[in-house]
Amino acid sequence: MHSIATAPMAWKDLIDPVAPQIARMEPLGGRVAGVVTRIEEMIGRGGASSLRRVPSAGATYPYEILLVSPASTSVVLVDLVRRQVVARAGDCFDVDADSYACLLVGRPWLSMRKYGPRGYLYHLIDGGHAIFDLALLSVTEPPPGPGTGLLPGSHDTVIGDVLAAGRITAGAPRSSSRWRLVTTADAHVQSGRTAFEKWATRISPPAPAPVVFDRVGNLPGQPERAVTARRSAGSFTPGYDTEPLRRVIASGVRCADSALEQLNLPRPVVQVTGHGAAAVTRPPTDLLAALGGQDHLIGADAYVVIGVPTRGDDTIDHRRQGLLIAAGVVGQALYLAATESGAAVTGIGGIDPSAWNRVLPAGQQALYLIAVGGSADGEKFDALHPGSHG
CATH class of the missing domain: 3.40.109 (NADH Oxidase)
Known part of the structure; x- marks a missing residue:
């Protein structure tokens, strides 16, 4: 060509x-x-x-x-x-x-x-x-x-x-x-x-x-047991019990922290937001806009916001690349922890980052969300092309 x-x-x-x-x-x-x-x-x-x-x-x-x-x-x-x-x-x-x-x-x-x-x-x-x-x-x-x-x-x-x-x-x-x-x-x-x-x-x-990746020993929570059942939820039904939800997220974060340390990857910031008691902060006021108009995702009980420190330059260096890879590690650990417990879970990248930056500590910027809650039937839509999420 x-x-x-x-x-x-x-x-x-x-x-x-x-x-x-x-x-x-x-x-x-x-x-x-x-x-x-x-x-x-x-x-x-x-x-x-x-x-x-x-x-x-x-x-x-x-x-x-x-x-x-x-x-x-x-x-x-x-x-x-x-x-x-x-x-x-x-x-x-x-x-x-x-x-x-x-x-x-x-x-x-x-x-x-x-x-x-x-x-x-x-x-x-x-x-x-x-x-x-x-x-x-x-x-x-x-x-x-x-x-x-x-x-x-x-x-x-x-x-x-x-x-x-x-x-x-x-x-x-x-x-x-x-x-x-x-x-x-x-x-x-x-x-x-x-x-x-x-x-x-x-x-x-x-x-x-x-x-x-072959330096990882035991991880808390035995995430390998949930690999075969992992799927992205199509939509959510609010009302997942608070204590089980808190345990799910804590388990996933512990597992991710252990994996990141053994993989020699930097740790991104992780903040739990939502309307339930498991959340540390409340989500953006206009949740639909913050989720990029994805109305099928507004029923989650918690949104785990994964972010990285802001910097004054636009360089995409090894540190920033490592943080992006680490965000995926954290996301998959949360996916498997939720799957093991029976909670619905999905990753969300099509967001309005500025809306989620406001729920993070100062000096952090949002990259990616993991939504967790009760499951509802339905297909996981993509922000640009329906039905094409993994």
């Missing part, structure tokens, strides 16, 4: 798309199949369900999963949508290694094409959701040895920013009837990037510091 920065689209751009060069397709086997299944159980779909185990703004899921073979440092793509592992023809990817380096690679364009620059914020928050669940894979395993995050040379051929890395131990060899191994003749396993996405990388900030 022509460079969209220097030339308009041409006719051939419309009628001659670049097709994937598939050399071979076969059932996925070996020990890597077990690793892929474990990843899917944490951030993919469950069985025949279309629901993902982690939320995403607009269901864009703006990241990719790569696995690196320790012996050869060859890289494969784990496609959680198509349930296929994509390897490059000629690479010697070991499907029976004892462990693999897992890389979470950001694709902010997938969110930015829908939400504009704020999509970059969403892609880091969504990355934080995924990082929390990937960290749960190490909770039941002994701590890995040193140097098992980014393997030497493993990121040299990676397209995009590595948001997180960690080792995942393989179990016994197995075969998966749902997953396929696809061998491609393409130059990269990370295919499908348009000229628009490539251009967008030119305006994105420098890469954030990768989070090492």
